Amino acid sequence: MNPLIAQIAAHSPGLRDWLALTSVIFSIGLYGLLTRRNAVGILMAVELMLNSAAMNFVIFNRFCLPARMDGSVMAIFVIAVAAAEVVVGMAIFVALYRYRGTVDVNQMNTMQDPVISIEGPGDFNREVMKNINKQYKSRHDH
Amino acid sequence: MTATSLTYFAIAAAQGAFKNVTVSERTAQAFADGSWILAIVYIVVALGGLAALVTLSGLVLIYVERKLAAHFQCRLGPMRVGWHGIFQTVADAVKLLLKEDVIPEKADKAMHLLAPFLSMMATVMVLGVLPYSPILQITDINIGVLFVTAVSGFGVMGILLGGWSSNNKWSMVGAMRAGAQIISYEISATLALLVVVLFSGSLSLAEIVQSQDAGWWIWRANGVGFVSFIIFVIAVTAEINRTPFDIPEGESELAAGFHTEYSGLRFSFFFLAEFINMFVVSGMTATLFLGGWMPFHIGAWAGFNGFMDLIPPVLWFTGKTSVVIFLIMWFRWTFPRLRVDQLMYLEWKVLLPIGFVNLFAAAVVVLYNLYPFPILVP
Amino acid sequence: MIASAIYTVLFYAIAAGTILLALAVVNTRKLLRAAVALMGALSTTAGLYAMLDAQFLAGVQVLVYVGGIVVLIVFAIMLTRSGELLEDNPTLKRKLVGAVxxxxxxxxxVGAVWGSPFAIASAGKAPANDALMIGKALLDYGPGGFVVPFEVISLLLLAAMLGGIVIARKTPPTGQPFTSGGDLPGEAEVYHPLSQRDDETGGRAS
Amino acid sequence: MGRVDFNDVKHETRTFAGVTVPVSVVPRFKRQAYPTRFLFSLKSLVDGMRLTFGYLVRPSTVVTRQYPENRATLKFPERYRASLKFKFDENGYQSCNGCGSCERACPNGSIILETRKGATGKNEIERYIWRMDSCVLCNACVEACSFGSLEMSHDFENAVYDRRLLVYTLNRYAGPTANVLLKEENLEAREAMMTKIDAYGGQVPMNGYALPTVAALGTPREKAATDGKGEAS
Structure with a gap:
């Protein structure tokens, strides 16, 4: 047999290699979660993380309990949860966009403080912010 | 080299001719036996066969569509290139290949280039699992039906990307419509398909065909099969964006929908994908409801059955597929296009409830053995 | 031997592809390209599932993720115009914090994984028909059955569907709690719910 | 599907604000029950499919005509409009007197008339120029003509390689003007001058262009044209 082939075959991936792969994907998702500002981008990063977590179940199932399918079942649950999450997330983003004109998470701070900093560009946003500030004041005047 | 591999292939074909094995199994066997060349020959033949199937069926279907369209509308259709215009499609293909490939200036170029390939990929991947005959199937995977349903998602992505990346309002609207339409009608198609899965007890396409040994599911399933056949045909007609459900590319309102900005080779990819899709869904309909390559048998009438067995299975498959294709073309040239709201009404308020009730009825039929024929549990 | 070598090569190739696509997902400025990269990453993950002898799961992955979730995300990107409003580049500080x-x-x-012992089953053979096994496990109520989580998941999906419809609805239905008044004339012009909360006319005044 | 039955429409008179007017009372549109509507829609679908299938299986319904091959037997509908033409009687005379109604009726100025003073002192047509390149074949000129001098003909093979060639003179050369005629003493020669020259009509290059594909305005067209023009101006 060709020694190169034997060499390659000797490095057949084991449990730890698979887990390292999912860890890498998870950390990439984490990085995206921390750096993205667009809510849809954050959702995509979360999908990556969920995906790698689901793969962990399958990996453990394959290597530690090969005769059963519990890992696959758990992964199916994770996929279903991801689907539900995306549905609700998309609905929230669309509603947010309709009201605020943006899905930048840094501007989703209306519950934060009475004095609201205006970060984003655009007159629309500015108007919305002014309106909110005015109403906040008038509510406190009563 | 060529002669050797051909010889190998001939021997292997002779050996495996009457065994019920797929090309992938034969490749694996050859691989295990250590005959690399044979395995490679199998792979090349499979890929070449797929390419030939795509090209040939595309050419033939486009010609047939044009001829049928013409005669449905009291016209003659192409008559100039060759006898009765038989080479018209070839001429068109050559024209499309020679055309300049225009990419709009403000388009997202990478996505614009990628979209037709996604569309095409979704179609060709299904061709690999269709059982054309007991010995002619590229690969039979365990989850065949699931696979077929799954890869259609790539088609949706191709259309969405194509529409979005063209940076054109019509394309965008067409793509959004197509996406909404396809993912809506996929539900009904899946519900109809689950009925067959319930009856045959398997997700593998080859086993579904085998389970129709005693009769095709369209009538052997006590009416449930017929209803799901009708639902499936309607839903897949909508899924491949053909009239009366062609609002994604409604010429009268959206120029050409998602492929407005495409030209030349890439347009021909979209165009070809549309026609191969028609072949694919018709083949799926034939496989699921009309018995795939199974010959037509009547009870225990041995003479008739023997005569029917003389016709090769490939011809049975092709014939059944052609019937469904004809049906879909007939729909196209008869019915007017639906509006968007009518389309959604049809899916969510008509097909979906009927599909659910039908699935429930099928479950009852299977659970209480309400049908007279035995089913083969693999 | 050869099969094992091919398996190894495939694993590393697909893993590299997945990692590259995942990097593209978090680093591309154009969100729609990120969505396409996400589709690629999830498809290669399906390939990895197939390599782990979970064919059914691979099919489900492609069906749900590519056919459903990514399409939904693309719709979300288009509806919120996130593709056109190019996301501004994260600041260096943000990038550094994220990277660290x-x-x-x-x-x-990875250190924890490498350092801990696992009970690896040596002689394991995956069941031939995993779809059958998964179906039985999902609907089994004995030990090792998952029927309760299955039902809970279906409830969750139903709730998510209804919630999605209610949240994304254009005009809120009349008389429902947590809504701003109902299908009144002029409701469409109201662009912020707060602007009419203190308003006694129910949104009719500008 | 619900339908309005026109037998149920009542015709009566009603008084609105003191004015009595005849009205038609149409019964209210009634939606039929769901199963009826469902079956009706199915029936309409099947009807449509039967119709198109009938077209498919009966070749006699085909209406396509394969043009170059059946050129000899081409048949046109009566009112098919392909190009504008002058009507000539059996002696080759036209009834046009150059009144200019057609020129005024033309929506886009495709008709240009050149008239001159005739032998009897009345206006007569010298050149009737029709620009096919801008004509939309709307038939307004034919309808505007009080003398029935124009008609739309079925000559549709008008393709040329140069757009400038799509300008036609419709009338025939009717001889030189009266003062030219009267100078000619010889009666036979006068007769000859008054012969209708068919070649005068036909394509004329626009704006005096000399085009290689058009036969030069030579004999007898060239001569006749210059003769007439030179004296008339």
């Missing part, structure tokens, strides 16, 4: 945290997580988790 994620690399820290990576190092610690």
């Amino acid at each position: 945290i994620s690399i820290g997580f990576l190092v610690s988790s």
Whole structure:
């Protein structure tokens, strides 16, 4: 047999290699979660993380309990949860966009403080912010 | 080299001719036996066969569509290139290949280039699992039906990307419509398909065909099969964006929908994908409801059955597929296009409830053995 | 031997592809390209599932993720115009913090994985028909059955569907709690719910 | 599907604000029950499919005509409009007197008339120029003509390689003007001058262009044209 082939075959991936792969994907998702500002981008990063977590179940199932399918079942649950999450997330983003004109998470701070900093560009946003500030004041005047 | 591999292939074909094995199994066997060349020959033949199937069926279907369209509308259709215009499609293909490939200036170029390939990929991947005959199937995977349903998602992505990346309002609207339409009608198609899965007890396409040994599911399933056949045909007609459900590319309102900005080779990819899709869904309909390559048998009438067995299975498959294709073309040239709201009404308020009730009825039929024929549990 | 070598090569190739696509997902400025990269990453993950002898799961992955979730995300990107409003580049500080945290997580988790012993089953053979096994496990209520989580998941999906419809609805239905008044004339012009909360005319005044 | 039955429409008179007017009372549109509507829609679908299938299986319904091959037997509908033409009687005379109604009726100025003073002192047509390149074949000129001098003909093979060639003179050369005629003493020669020259009509290059594909305005067209023009101006 060709020694190169034997060499390659000797490095057949084991449990730890698979887990390292999912860890890498998870950390990439984490990085995206921390750096993205667009809510849809954050959702995509979360999908990556969920995906790698689901793969962990399958990996453990394959290597530690090969005769059963519990890992696959758990992964199916994770996929279903991801689907539900995306549905609700998309609905929230669309509603947010309709009201605020943006899905930048840094501007989703209306519950934060009475004095609201205006970060984003655009007159629309500015108007919305002014309106909110005015109403906040008038509510406190009563 | 060529002669050797051909010889190998001939021997292997002779050996495996009457065994019920797929090309992938034969490749694996050859691989295990250590005959690399044979395995490679199998792979090349499979890929070449797929390419030939795509090209040939595309050419033939486009010609047939044009001829049928013409005669449905009291016209003659192409008559100039060759006898009765038989080479018209070839001429068109050559024209499309020679055309300049225009990419709009403000388009997202990478996505614009990628979209037709996604569309095409979704179609060709299904061709690999269709059982054309007991010995002619590229690969039979365990989850065949699931696979077929799954890869259609790539088609949706191709259309969405194509529409979005063209940076054109019509394309965008067409793509959004197509996406909404396809993912809506996929539900009904899946519900109809689950009925067959319930009856045959398997997700593998080859086993579904085998389970129709005693009769095709369209009538052997006590009416449930017929209803799901009708639902499936309607839903897949909508899924491949053909009239009366062609609002994604409604010429009268959206120029050409998602492929407005495409030209030349890439347009021909979209165009070809549309026609191969028609072949694919018709083949799926034939496989699921009309018995795939199974010959037509009547009870225990041995003479008739023997005569029917003389016709090769490939011809049975092709014939059944052609019937469904004809049906879909007939729909196209008869019915007017639906509006968007009518389309959604049809899916969510008509097909979906009927599909659910039908699935429930099928479950009852299977659970209480309400049908007279035995089913083969693999 | 050869099969094992091919398996190894495939694993590393697909893993590299997945990692590259995942990097593209978090680093591309154009969100729609990120969505396409996400589709690629999830498809290659399906390939990895197939390599782990979970064919059914691979099919489900492609069906749900590519056919459903990515399409939904693309719709979300188009509806919120996130593709056109190019996301501004994260600041260097943000990038550094993100990189430090994620690399820290990576190092610690890989270290933990490498350091801990696992009960690896040596003679394991995956069941031939995994779809059958999964179906039985999902609907089994004995030990090792998952029927309760299955039902809970279906409830969750139903709730998510209804919630999605209610949240994304254009005009809120009349008389429902947590809504701003109902299908009144002029409701469409109201662009912020707060602007009419103190308004006694129910949104009719401008 | 619900339908309005026109037998149920009542015709009566009603008084609105003191004015009595005849009205038609149409019964209210009634939606039929769901199963009826469902079956009706199915029936309409099947009807449509039967119709198109009938077209498919009966070749006699085909209406396509394969043009170059059946050129000899081409048949046109009566009112098919392909190009504008002058009506000539059996002696080759036209009834046009150059009144200019057609020129005024033309929506886009595709008709240009050149008239001159005739032998009897009345206006007569010298050149009737029709620009096919801008004509939309709307038939307004034919309808505007009080003398029935124009008609739309079925000559549709008008393709040329140069757009400038799509300018036609519709009338025939009717001889030189009266003062030219009267100078000619010889009666036979006068007769000859008054012969209708068919070649005068036909394509004329626009704006005096000399085009290689058009036969030069030579004999007898060239001569006749210059003769007439030179004296008339």
